[in-house]
Amino acid sequence: MKPTKNRVYCPDCGRTKMLFEEEKKALNFIKFNADSMTEECNGKVPTCAYFCMACAGWHLTSSDTAMACKSPTERILECHERQKAAATRNKINDVITRTHVKLSKTDEYIRNIDILADS
Numbered sequence: 001m002k003p004t005k006n007r008v009y010c011p012d013c014g015r016t017k018m019l020f021e022e023e024k025k026a027l028n029f030i031k032f033n034a035d036s037m038t039e040e041c042n043g044k045v046p047t048c049a050y051f052c053m054a055c056a057g058w059h060l061t062s063s064d065t066a067m068a069c070k071s072p073t074e075r076i077l078e079c080h081e082r083q084k085a086a087a088t089r090n091k092i093n094d095v096i097t098r099t100h101v102k103l104s105k106t107d108e109y110i111r112n113i114d115i116l117a118d119s
């Protein structure tokens with residue numbers, strides 16, 4: 001059976017895909033139709049469903065890895081979040097380094113005052 005219902009053009013994937021309102025419906029569809037619908041996933045048997053932010057619904061995919069079960073938009077957002085977190089870590093490390101330098105100079109200043117006080 002070639003599925004023809006629920007097909008929409010997905011701007012995220014740049015091609016027509018099946019769209020389900022609920023994950024459960026997408027997974028049920030896989031359960032009962034996967035063997036007959038390999039073309040939905042480029043010749044592979046669909047094995048999992050992922051939420052597509054662009055379509056606000058669920059598509060099917062052949063890969064069951066966590067990353068493949070995310071929409072392209074979701075992957076881009078996660079990548080952006082990781083880059084933001086890395087930039088924040090770099091800023092924090094920079095502040096820590098500059099603080100260590102200032103503390104070291106302050107220690108040296110205090111040692112010099114102690115030397116002057118003792119003399």
Ligand SMILES: [Zn+2]
Nearest residue numbers: 010012052055
């Ligand atoms: Zn989509």
